[in-house]
Amino acid sequence: MSVIDISPEHGLTLSQAEILHGERRIIGPVSLTVPPGEVVTVMGPSGCGKSSLLALICGTLDPALSGRGRVLLNGEDVSARPPEARHVGILFQDDLLFPHLSVAGNLAFGLPPSVRGRKARRERIEAALAEADMLAFYDRDPTTLSGGQRARIALLRTLLSQPRALLLDEPFAKLDVALRARFRSFVFDHARAQGLPTLLVTHDPQDAAAAGGPRLQIDADGRILGARPAGRGHRPGGLP
Amino acid sequence: MHRRGLLRFLPGLTLALFLAPVIAGLIGTWLPAFGYFPSLGGDTFSLAPWTTLFAQPGLAESLRLTLISGFLATVSAFLLTVIFLAACHGGRLILAVRGLMAPLIAVPHAAVALGLAFLIAPSGWLVRLVSPWATGWDLPPDVATVQDANGLALTLGLIIKEVPFLLLMTLAALEQVRAEERLAVARSLGYGPVTAWLKAVLPAVYRQIRLPLYAVLAYALSVVDMALILAPLTPPPLAVQVLRWFNDPDLSMRFVAAAGACLQLLIVIAGIGLWRLGEVAAEGLGRAWIAGGRRGGDGRLPRLVAAGLVQGLVALAAAGLLGLALWSVTRRWRYPDAWPSSLSLDTWAHQAPSLLAITGTTLVTGLAAAAIALLLALGCLENEQRRGLTLSNRVLWLLYVPLLVPQVAFLFGAQVLAIQTGIDATWIALVWSHLLFVLPYVFLTLGDPYRALDERYARTALCLGARPNRVFWQVKLPMLLRPVLFALAVGFAVSVTQYLPTLFAGGGRFATLTTEAVGLSAGGDRRVMGVYAFLQALLPLLAFAAALALPKPLALRRKLRIQAA
Numbered sequence: 001m002s003v004i005d006i007s008p009e010h011g012l013t014l015s016q017a018e019i020l021h022g023e024r025r026i027i028g029p030v031s032l033t034v035p036p037g038e039v040v041t042v043m044g045p046s047g048c049g050k051s052s053l054l055a056l057i058c059g060t061l062d063p064a065l066s067g068r069g070r071v072l073l074n075g076e077d078v079s080a081r082p083p084e085a086r087h088v089g090i091l092f093q094d095d096l097l098f099p100h101l102s103v104a105g106n107l108a109f110g111l112p113p114s115v116r117g118r119k120a121r122r123e124r125i126e127a128a129l130a131e132a133d134m135l136a137f138y139d140r141d142p143t144t145l146s147g148g149q150r151a152r153i154a155l156l157r158t159l160l161s162q163p164r165a166l167l168l169d170e171p172f173a174k175l176d177v178a179l180r181a182r183f184r185s186f187v188f189d190h191a192r193a194q195g196l197p198t199l200l201v202t203h204d205p206q207d208a209a210a211a212g213g214p215r216l217q218i219d220a221d222g223r224i225l226g227a228r229p230a231g232r233g234h235r236p237g238g239l240p
Numbered sequence: 241m242h243r244r245g246l247l248r249f250l251p252g253l254t255l256a257l258f259l260a261p262v263i264a265g266l267i268g269t270w271l272p273a274f275g276y277f278p279s280l281g282g283d284t285f286s287l288a289p290w291t292t293l294f295a296q297p298g299l300a301e302s303l304r305l306t307l308i309s310g311f312l313a314t315v316s317a318f319l320l321t322v323i324f325l326a327a328c329h330g331g332r333l334i335l336a337v338r339g340l341m342a343p344l345i346a347v348p349h350a351a352v353a354l355g356l357a358f359l360i361a362p363s364g365w366l367v368r369l370v371s372p373w374a375t376g377w378d379l380p381p382d383v384a385t386v387q388d389a390n391g392l393a394l395t396l397g398l399i400i401k402e403v404p405f406l407l408l409m410t411l412a413a414l415e416q417v418r419a420e421e422r423l424a425v426a427r428s429l430g431y432g433p434v435t436a437w438l439k440a441v442l443p444a445v446y447r448q449i450r451l452p453l454y455a456v457l458a459y460a461l462s463v464v465d466m467a468l469i470l471a472p473l474t475p476p477p478l479a480v481q482v483l484r485w486f487n488d489p490d491l492s493m494r495f496v497a498a499a500g501a502c503l504q505l506l507i508v509i510a511g512i513g514l515w516r517l518g519e520v521a522a523e524g525l526g527r528a529w530i531a532g533g534r535r536g537g538d539g540r541l542p543r544l545v546a547a548g549l550v551q552g553l554v555a556l557a558a559a560g561l562l563g564l565a566l567w568s569v570t571r572r573w574r575y576p577d578a579w580p581s582s583l584s585l586d587t588w589a590h591q592a593p594s595l596l597a598i599t600g601t602t603l604v605t606g607l608a609a610a611a612i613a614l615l616l617a618l619g620c621l622e623n624e625q626r627r628g629l630t631l632s633n634r635v636l637w638l639l640y641v642p643l644l645v646p647q648v649a650f651l652f653g654a655q656v657l658a659i660q661t662g663i664d665a666t667w668i669a670l671v672w673s674h675l676l677f678v679l680p681y682v683f684l685t686l687g688d689p690y691r692a693l694d695e696r697y698a699r700t701a702l703c704l705g706a707r708p709n710r711v712f713w714q715v716k717l718p719m720l721l722r723p724v725l726f727a728l729a730v731g732f733a734v735s736v737t738q739y740l741p742t743l744f745a746g747g748g749r750f751a752t753l754t755t756e757a758v759g760l761s762a763g764g765d766r767r768v769m770g771v772y773a774f775l776q777a778l779l780p781l782l783a784f785a786a787a788l789a790l791p792k793p794l795a796l797r798r799k800l801r802i803q804a805a
Contacts, residue, residue, distance in 0.1 A: 063628025
């Protein structure tokens with residue numbers, strides 16, 4: 001079942017993706033394309049397999065589950081690759097900053113080794129921090145940061161890894177209301193500026209509204225209920 | 241991929257490493273038990289070893305001692321653990337006791353036994369403290385308080401060692417069964433605190449501590465080092481008697497020893513079977529008791545009794561260790577003085593040369609066994625996670641095999657195997673023999689924290705482009721630094737405490753602090769015993785202290801290094 005057209009040359013494309021637990025289907029089949037710079041929102045109740053869908057794209061699907069279908073990044077089929085070779089960034093509800101590393105250590109972990117030399121690496125990290133107004137936090141222990149600051153560092157870490165797509169697994173759910181709006185636009189602005197195809201999983205309609213892109217509704221049994229084009233005159237990426 | 245392939249074989253290799261010697265050792269013990277042992281001229285099978293065994297004078301007495309101390313110690317330790325946890329649940333005492341349990345578990349059995357002996361012997365510290373002003377004893381009273389005819393001193397020693405182990409295992413199990421919720425429900429239905437715990441929590445917890453309990457019973461029924469110090473020796477409990485037969489200059493006694501070792505195994509199997517029957521009976525009675533709906537009282541009496549007993553045990557162990565330390569620096573301590581009349585470091589100085597060598601052997605063996613066990617355990621756990629496997633109950637049973645099978649029942653056969661493969665009395669044999677017992681504990685210690693680490697950290701790192709090996713070294717290992725070091729300390733402590741494996745696999749060529757302390761206990765110079773036993777207790781304690789203190793500086797260095805990279 002295809003609810004969204006596939007134009008696989010650019011962006012993130014799922015083709016007939018489904019996830020099974022033994023013989024039982026958890027979610028899918030779903031086909032969609034997220035064009036560069038676009039945010040597609042997948043909405044559904046908890047337990048409907050949204051997170052597993054993201055794990056399928058990352059290549060970190062629970063071995064107890066099996067995935068089918070193809071994942072394409074900029075036209076390349078990455079379905080068979082290990083997660084570290086896919087270049088798909090993911091943000092979870094928790095920031096998951098490594099507690100044994102400093103802020104800069106966390107960012108350096110994300111920065112690919114192709115950026116060589118201590119100086120060059122430091123400059124890249126400092127530039128990223130400065131751009132988020134967090135340069136002073138370079139040497140800080142992440143546990144001393146506020147929730148909003150940690151969330152921003154987590155996004156910077158992901159962006160520094162030079163991903164080709166961004167997956168968001170309810171990353172705003174644990175932030176308080178005021179912070180949520182600010183971090184949301186922080187994430188979406190960065191994703192658009194870098195031209196990242198972004199897939200947002202949430203059950204909060206406000207997240208979806210802020211994302212502005214097309215929405216995909218999933219019911220509790222993992223069935224795709226249908227797609228709604230973006231509201232508010234936003235460019236309807238990849239929709240019929 | 242090459243490395244992934246290697247990891248895949250690790251669980252099999254690990255199982256083989258610690259199960260093969262046990263199985264081969266059992267076979268190598270059962271064959272001589274039925275007369276087959278070609279190198280000693282036994283070419284045909286016969287029942288002669290068994291008839292000789294059953295004709296041995298004192299066998300019945302040995303069995304009586306074994307059964308009394310084994311069952312009495314296990315039942316008492318279990319009941320005390322359960323009643324203490326039920327009566328003191330949520331109290332401050334549990335927290336305090338919990339902190340003390342790890343060091344108590346770390347102290348080797350032999351050191352606890354010697355400390356206890358120094359304390360409760362007729363000429364021991366307790367009598368000295370109250371003599372002669374309270375007792376009028378100018379000479380040590382003529383009662384056997386150590387090596388008593390019923391093995392009660394041994395039973396007490398076993399209880400001191402086993403209660404901490406059972407307490408820790410049960411406390412860990414409590415977290416898994418969501419005890420707080422169960423208790424809250426039962427209390428709100430009007431049940432008293434102890435009754436609520438026994439009726440609503442114990443049935444769930446018991447399932448989790450069944451295996452550790454069996455291991456305790458198996459150990460208590462077949463203990464050798466503590467028995468050599470605390471149990472009567474004419475005749476001794478069965479396991480000690482079997483060891484004596486193995487060491488008999490008359491080589492034909494090896495057949496009898498092998499039969500005795502097999503009898504020891506049968507006793508442990510029967511003992512566990514009997515315990516299982518007890519479980520079934522208790523379950524039936526328990527159901528009826530729960531269905532009866534009696535709410536129970538406020539639990540003040542059990543709280544007083546259990547708390548007093550547990551504190552008493554801790555005090556005994558601590559005083560015993562203090563006694564060892566005191567004796568090691570004693571120059572003169574005449575009976576019935578409460579304190580030594582003069583102190584000196586002479587004993588330490590005299591023993592220094594051999595002490596250094598023996599401590600070296602202990603350290604090397606312990607660190608090697610613990611490090612190998614840690615590598616294997618980490619490899620197996622990482623393989624389990626990468627392949628999404630979950631450890632089944634059956635594998636858990638396999639882990640417990642070296643803890644359930646009495647050492648004396650297979651070490652002789654394993655030694656025969658070692659001689660045939662030419663590794664007898666080498667470092668390989670020594671470390672390997674320790675590994676059999678170190679590995680299960682390291683695995684059990686590390687397994688829960690390893691599996692509890694939020695898997696999304698690893699997923700995030702993978703999605704940032706890190707390979708699985710880098711994720712292991714730079715994310716999982718540093719985050720698990722504390723439990724990893726703790727597991728290492730546990731492994732080291734388990735190795736230090738080993739007595740029989742060192743004797744058998746070392747072929748008499750290796751002396752550790754444990755073999756030395758136990759060997760000296762037959763002699764009589766308490767000052768020398770104090771030196772060896774105190775150092776034996778000190779090493780594992782230092783290991784635990786290091787495991788607690790090291791993570792901070794290590795983590796700091798790591799942080800700096802990663803930033804520089």
